[in-house]
């Protein structure tokens with residue numbers, strides 16, 4: 001890779017360029033559920049008056065999702081921001097591979113299904129919804145139907161309940177569609193297909209960034225050992241757990257194990273095969289390691305069954321997690337961080353645990369390491385392990401102080417930061433907490449603006465997708481959906497809304513104006529950041545939002 005060329009008329013600001021990603025802070029409709037509009041945010045208001053302002057697409061095809069009905073998410077969002085281009089993402093690659101049948105012609109599928117004895121099971125573990133962020137239920141159905149076609153006698157499904165990419169208490173809808181498929185197959189007479197275990201995605205199995213390994217341990221005990229609270233059906237489990245904890249949402253439901261005649265129906269045992277059908281990496285890496293890494297010492301796995309394990313996708317290429325996979329991930333190359341590293345730009349990436357991998361691993365095209373040890377600092381502030389509606393400020397102040405220190409001491413030329421608040425609190429569905437989360441981010445931005453002013457830097461403030469901007473479910477006409485008591489239904493998922501982009505040049509010396517782009521997406525943020533640093537963007541990057549006057 002060649003270093004970037006300098007722009008002729010602008011060689012970068014005196015101070016640093018700071019790219020602030022306000023996770024989950026989109027532009028809503030200003031309605032009752034728009035907590036971004038509702039929040040008191042003097043600093044974002046000030047930026048609106050004093051910056052170049054653009055509105056960016058952050059969902060659907062603009063971030064490599066199958067279609068424009070798909071909301072954005074952090075993986076595809078940070079991939080697009082960091083790589084400056086749009087790659088077809090896991091959701092689409094897996095859909096295509098399954099629909100074309102390519103996935104079933106591959107060696108891995110053949111190996112996992114071909115070697116099963118009649119007593120052994122094919123297990124599927126994954127997020128049971130059509131959210132299309134980590135998984136899609138239709139993919140699970142296609143895998144199950146193919147297993148049946150191949151005459152596999154026993155299938156066991158380990159269902160992670162969502163409520164985070166889909167409505168908060170929708171689990172039974174997905175369970176009943178799955179049960180319908182399983183019953184249809186069992187009715188043929190020679191098959192034994194059933195749900196074996198499950199639990200909320202925020203309680204078992206789907207931890208990320210090493211935040212909470214006990215979640216993985218609980219998932220392991222539930223899926224592999226069949227240890228956990230026993231029920232006759234998944235429906236009974238969900239109904240009982242909900243009745244015991246009024247107000248609980250699906251992502252937080254405790255574990256359950258399905259039993260028949262007093263015995264768990266589907267522990268994972270020697271000779272079985274296991275497929276993790278989530279395509280997104282962050283929350284699939286730890287459980288993959290539990291199956292795949294003989295040296296893992298994060299918890300005591302007990303005797304490890306001799307099984308074949310594969311992910312539907314490879315989640316981390318360099319470390320080969322997992323070793324076997326069904327579909328190759330998008331090949332995201334030549335990302336901005338690498339260009340800046342070869343161009344001698346000193347970089348800082350900072351966030352707290354929950355989003356640390358977003359500004360490093362996702363931002364660098366799903367790679368965990370640095371490009372240049374001597375030029376890059378990656379800082380992780382440890383997240384609190386609490387329900388975030390109880391602490392909507394999260395680690396905003398601590399993150400901000402890392403950046404202020406860098407700016408003050410002139411440590412870095414390019415700083416990228418993710419403020420998780422709008423998103424992590426948005427997923428709880430607690431409106432007051434969400435409002436406070438947005439206000440927290442605004443407060444932090446206020447401190448950054450002062451530092452940027454003092455050093456004549458440039459600040460780009462944007463988001464990876466919406467969340468806090470739409471906290472009530474709306475129908476296609478934009479009317480609020482109401483529950484049986486006539487109250488608006490809370491919404492915990494991301495949104496289809498665009499996101500803002502404020503470009504604030506403290507000294508005004510860059511001499512930028514907005515480029516005339518129609519339909520720009522967040523993939524334009526890489527070229528924009530590169531120009532703000534005084535370089536020409538790579539020719540194949542999506543166009544910069546600014547041009548020289």
Ligand SMILES: O=C(O)[C@@H](CO)OP(=O)(O)O
Nearest residue numbers: 073074075133164165423
């Ligand atoms: O929490 C997550 O895993 C997703 C939602 O499924 O959110 P984000 O894409 O913002 O990380």
Ligand SMILES: [Mn+2]
Nearest residue numbers: 023073074464
């Ligand atoms: Mn996000």
Ligand SMILES: [Mn+2]
Nearest residue numbers: 024423424427
């Ligand atoms: Mn999110």
